Amino acid sequence: MRIFIIGGTGLIGRALCRALRAAGNELTVLSRHPETVAAKCGAGVEAMRTLADWTPQRAFDAVINLAGEPIVDAYWSARRKQVLWDSRVTLTEELVRRINLAEHKPAVLLSGSAVGYYGDRGDTVLDENAAAGTGFSAELCQSWERAALAAEKQNVRVCLLRTAPVLSREGGLLGKMLLPFKLGLGARLGDGRQWMSWIHIEDYVALVLRLLQDAEARGPFNMAAPEPATNREFTAALAQAVQRPAWFVASAFLLRLGMGERASLMLEGQRAVPGKFVAAGHVFRFPHLADALRDVIVGVRLFCG
Numbered sequence: 150m151r152i153f154i155i156g157g158t159g160l161i162g163r164a165l166c167r168a169l170r171a172a173g174n175e176l177t178v179l180s181r182h183p184e185t186v187a188a189k190c191g192a193g194v195e196a197m198r199t200l201a202d203w204t205p206q207r208a209f210d211a212v213i214n215l216a217g218e219p220i221v222d223a224y225w226s227a228r229r230k231q232v233l234w235d236s237r238v239t240l241t242e243e244l245v246r247r248i249n250l251a252e253h254k255p256a257v258l259l260s261g262s263a264v265g266y267y268g269d270r271g272d273t274v275l276d277e278n279a280a281a282g283t284g285f286s287a288e289l290c291q292s293w294e295r296a297a298l299a300a301e302k303q304n305v306r307v308c309l310l311r312t313a314p315v316l317s318r319e320g321g322l323l324g325k326m327l328l329p330f331k332l333g334l335g336a337r338l339g340d341g342r343q344w345m346s347w348i349h350i351e352d353y354v355a356l357v358l359r360l361l362q363d364a365e366a367r368g369p370f371n372m373a374a375p376e377p378a379t380n381r382e383f384t385a386a387l388a389q390a391v392q393r394p395a396w397f398v399a400s401a402f403l404l405r406l407g408m409g410e411r412a413s414l415m416l417e418g419q420r421a422v423p424g425k426f427v428a429a430g431h432v433f434r435f436p437h438l439a440d441a442l443r444d445v446i447v448g449v450r451l452f453c454g
């Protein structure tokens with residue numbers, strides 16, 4: 150297949166590019182730094198600098214849209230919120246305009262979203278039928294999804310990737326958490342009762358490959374392992390995986406004071422489960438958190454010595 154990937158240079162995109170290339174696909178990756186694409190995504194992957202370079206004559210069989218400025222890294226000022234919005238919603242709107250102009254339409258668009266779509270829902274188990282939540286990140290996801298769904302008018306099959314925090318040895322959530330945990334400074338966040346969905350990167354990639362191939366798949370998909378954990382459970386499992394204690398508690402009050410509205414990403418949670426994949430009989434390689442963490446952390450040791 151000829152596949153166009155936006156966000157192909159990111160944490161998820163790089164793993165996906167490796168798998169898609171190994172399966173013999175022809176890849177084009179959009180990046181603001183096209184000179185880095187070969188190193189990040191593999192030799193032979195074509196780089197595209199802007200969506201304006203996608204001419205109507207250029208044909209892709211599938212489009213995967215994973216772009217987005219990191220949501221947790223900087224204070225959510227009005228300006229930062231606009232950057233987060235533009236890199237997801239505005240970019241997706243432009244992408245759909247390019248799809249509309251293309252003479253040969255892609256058969257499928259897989260487009261990013263997050264389990265944050267559901268907002269803060271306490272202990273409620275959330276499959277793909279659950280209603281949308283409130284708050285900035287939930288509203289961002291809803292608009293991001295709406296923008297992608299507009300491609301359905303062109304008879305493009307659209308799958309929405311409601312992504313849970315991805316466990317990878319190359320960065321992301323664990324990239325931020327591992328060092329403090331290894332130093333014995335790991336901490337529960339607030340009361341630790343908030344739910345956290347998660348997914349091992351290998352399972353994430355396998356789900357994306359499945360959605361590309363399955364002509365019946367459309368609509369939202371929770372890209373999450375079947376067993377979400379509370380923050381208290383996640384903290385204990387990570388401490389055990391690195392064989393260090395995690396005695397500390399990061400106070401909710403201080404997190405909100407220091408991080409503002411962005412602290413909601415840590416203190417609120419979603420108990421999201423992959424209802425559609427489970428119903429379809431999908432077998433996860435890492436359904437259990439302890440195994441997923443062990444695999445990623447052993448990998449980090451092999452990488453870093």
Ligand SMILES: NC(=O)c1ccc[n+]([C@@H]2O[C@H](COP(=O)([O-])OP(=O)(O)OC[C@H]3O[C@@H](n4cnc5c(N)ncnc54)[C@H](OP(=O)(O)O)[C@@H]3O)[C@@H](O)[C@H]2O)c1
Binds near residue numbers: 180
């Ligand atoms: N990783 C997770 O745990 C997780 C969880 C939930 C949701 N998600 C969502 O899934 C998507 C991929 O996640 P990730 O962890 O792979 O992200 P990442 O490592 O931060 O990579 C982000 C990607 O987006 C591209 N990008 C950022 N701003 C852009 C802009 N203004 N225009 C064009 N491209 C832009 C970057 O490309 P260049 O820098 O090369 O241009 C990069 O390839 C993101 O939208 C993220 O919000 C991720």
